[in-house]
Amino acid sequence: MAPHTEQLTRPAVRLRGLTRSFEGRTVLDDIDLDLPAGQFTALLGHSGSGKSTLLRAVAGIDHGVAGSGTLTAPERVSVVFQDSRLLPWRRILPNVLLGLDGRDAGERGRAALAEVGLAGRERAWPNELSGGEAQRAALARSLVREPELLLADEPFGALDALTRIKMHALLRQLWERHRPSVLLVTHDVDEAVALADRVLVLERGRIGLDLTIEREAGAHAAYRTRLLRALGVTEAVA
Numbered sequence: 737m738a739p740h741t742e743q744l745t746r747p748a749v750r751l752r753g754l755t756r757s758f759e760g761r762t763v764l765d766d767i768d769l770d771l772p773a774g775q776f777t778a779l780l781g782h783s784g785s786g787k788s789t790l791l792r793a794v795a796g797i798d799h800g801v802a803g804s805g806t807l808t809a810p811e812r813v814s815v816v817f818q819d820s821r822l823l824p825w826r827r828i829l830p831n832v833l834l835g836l837d838g839r840d841a842g843e844r845g846r847a848a849l850a851e852v853g854l855a856g857r858e859r860a861w862p863n864e865l866s867g868g869e870a871q872r873a874a875l876a877r878s879l880v881r882e883p884e885l886l887l888a889d890e891p892f893g894a895l896d897a898l899t900r901i902k903m904h905a906l907l908r909q910l911w912e913r914h915r916p917s918v919l920l921v922t923h924d925v926d927e928a929v930a931l932a933d934r935v936l937v938l939e940r941g942r943i944g945l946d947l948t949i950e951r952e953a954g955a956h957a958a959y960r961t962r963l964l965r966a967l968g969v970t971e972a973v974a
C-alpha cells in the first residue's frame with residue numbers, strides 16, 4: 737500500500753444536498769460535507785441521530801432509501817462494522833482475501849494480518865478469535881484492498897474498554913502509515929478526540945458542530961467538554 741503525501745486540499749468525498757428520510761421522517765436534512773483526502777474524521781451523535789445512515793450514504797449502500805443529493809467518493813472504499821462479519825466457514829486468511837485475486841494476493845493478505853498483529857493466525861477459524869482479534873482481522877480485510885476511503889461504523893463498540901484502547905492505537909497507526917481518508921462513526925466522545933483530526937456532531941439531521949482537533953498536550957479535556965456540551969450531555973461528576 738503506497739503511502740501518499742497528498743495535500744489535504746482535494747476532497748476525497750464531496751456530499752451536496754444529502755437528504756434521507758424513512759417513512760416520511762427526515763433523518764438527514766440537506767447535508768453538505770467535504771472530507772479532504774487523507775483526513776481522519778469522526779462523526780459523533782446521539783443514538784438515532786443518523787450517523788449510520790450518513791455513513792451508508794457515503795458508502796453508496798443505501799439503495800432503496802428515499803432521499804436526494806449528490807455524492808463524489810473514491811473508487812476504493814472499505815467498510816468496517818461493529819461486528820467483524822467474518823464468514824464462519826472460512827479460515828482467517830481466506831476471509832481477508834475474499835473476492836481478491838492475483839498472484840500476490842496471499843502474500844498481501846499475510847502482510848495485512850501481520851500488520852494488525854495476527855501473524856500466525858492465518859489458518860484459525862473465526863470462532864477461535866476473540867472479539868478484538870476478529871476486529872483486527874476485519875481491519876486487515878479492509879486494508880488489503882488498499883482503500884482510499886475507510887468507513888468505520890462503531891468498529892470498537894462491542895469491545896471491552898482495554899481492548900478498545902489497544903484498537904485505537906492500532907487504527908491510528910494504520911492510518912498514519914497508509915493515510916486513507918477515514919470516516920469513523922462513534923458515540924464515544926473520547927474515542928473521537930483520541931483518534932480524529934476533525935469531529936463532526938450530527939444533530940437534528942444537520943452537522944451541528946465541525947471541530948478541528950489539534951494534537952496538543954492537555955487539549956483532550958477541553959475538546960471533550962466542548963463536544964459533550966454540543967451533545968447536550970451533563971456528566972455526573974465534574
Ligand SMILES: Nc1ncnc2c1ncn2[C@@H]1O[C@H](COP(=O)(O)OP(=O)(O)OP(=O)(O)O)[C@@H](O)[C@H]1O
Pocket residue numbers: 758759763781782783784785786787788789790923
Ligand atoms: N432501514 C430503515 N428503515 C426505517 N427507519 C430507519 C432505517 N434505518 C434507519 N432508520 C431510522 O433512522 C434514524 C437514524 O438511524 P441511524 O442508524 O442512522 O442512527 P445512528 O445515529 O447511527 O444510531 P446508533 O448510534 O444507535 O447506531 C433512526 O431513527 C432509525 O430508526
